[in-house]
Amino acid sequence: MDNTNILVILITILISLCLGSFVNVLILRSPHIFKIKKPFKSWSYILYPKSHCPKCLKKISPLFNIPILSFLLLKGKCFYCSKKISIQYPLVEAVIGILFALSLLKFGLRLEFFISCLVCLILVWASLIDFKFFILPNELTFSLIIIGLVVNFYDVFIIFNDSIMGAVAGYYSLWLIYKVHFLIKRRHGMGYGDFKLFSALGALFGWQALPIIGILGSMGGFLLFAFCYFKDKKSLNNMIPFGPCLSLGGIVYLLLFY
Numbered sequence: 700m701d702n703t704n705i706l707v708i709l710i711t712i713l714i715s716l717c718l719g720s721f722v723n724v725l726i727l728r729s730p731h732i733f734k735i736k737k738p739f740k741s742w743s744y745i746l747y748p749k750s751h752c753p754k755c756l757k758k759i760s761p762l763f764n765i766p767i768l769s770f771l772l773l774k775g776k777c778f779y780c781s782k783k784i785s786i787q788y789p790l791v792e793a794v795i796g797i798l799f800a801l802s803l804l805k806f807g808l809r810l811e812f813f814i815s816c817l818v819c820l821i822l823v824w825a826s827l828i829d830f831k832f833f834i835l836p837n838e839l840t841f842s843l844i845i846i847g848l849v850v851n852f853y854d855v856f857i858i859f860n861d862s863i864m865g866a867v868a869g870y871y872s873l874w875l876i877y878k879v880h881f882l883i884k885r886r887h888g889m890g891y892g893d894f895k896l897f898s899a900l901g902a903l904f905g906w907q908a909l910p911i912i913g914i915l916g917s918m919g920g921f922l923l924f925a926f927c928y929f930k931d932k933k934s935l936n937n938m939i940p941f942g943p944c945l946s947l948g949g950i951v952y953l954l955l956f957y
Contacts, residue, residue: 711803712796715816716766719795722820723788724750726827733828733836755780766792787827794823801954814850815953818843818903822946825896829942835892840899847902856957857905865901869909870894893941900949908952915948916941 728744730736750759757779763769770789777784798819806812825839844866851862873894880888901909924939 707808708800708803711799715796715799716792718799718820719792720764720766720788722795722824723791725824726787726791726831727753729824729828729836730832733834733838735828735832735834735836752777752779752782754782791823791827795820798823798950798954805954810850810855814846814855818846818953819950822950826940826943826946829892829940833890833938833940835890835896835942837892837895840892840895843899844895844902847899847904851902851905856903857907861905861907862902865904865906865909866898867901868906869901870898872909872913873897889941893945896942896945900945900952904949904952904957908956911956912945912948912952915951916944919944919947 725745728740731738731740732742732744748758750764751757752759754777757777763773763778767789770784773784775784775786776782799816802812802815802819806815821839821843825835825843828839829835847856848859848862848866851857852859856862857865871894873889877887877889877894897909897912900912904912920939920941923944927939
């Protein structure tokens, strides 16, 4: 491996960790932007106010805001109030870093790499919102659908016709499963956000990819259910978000099966 490749890898890792830190900000502030929780705020809330401790409200200086490293140096506690920092922050940063690195290894510095990174960022963002609040914002699912249709208009991942068919098949396949489940159980098994997310994955990777993504998502759903069941079976109430499972299926397909 020559010096140029090493430099590219290091720059990719650095950028990915910084973006992972920004995704944490997006996840924290999204409920007020997407009107999930009050008070509702404008999109400017993403950038302002500056990062601060949610416990003591002290502004976090750049020295204590270095991805992963600051968490380790501070031993997972706020410098000002010594309250615990959520493990979510370094985990999200690490996950984004790993996904960017895997995308670079798979695609190199081609257009597919940059699209893969963007898609992974949005999927991680949407997944954590769904995991916390059981909702997939239209702004994110529709963005993925548009990205899929636009990039495949130029045959980046698949041909355009397969992209359109994937978007339609992704939506209505889950909608049909939802309707059958509702007729049998008389209760909701999925949300419309799941249909839109599966439609987006179909738009990105084509209708041919949907069975594999669906199987991977179902396996992820089973593992998530098992984790939640053994962690706190009393509060589970048979409800788990399916968005993170579909996102995992889409990411695994992109990086391993595409």
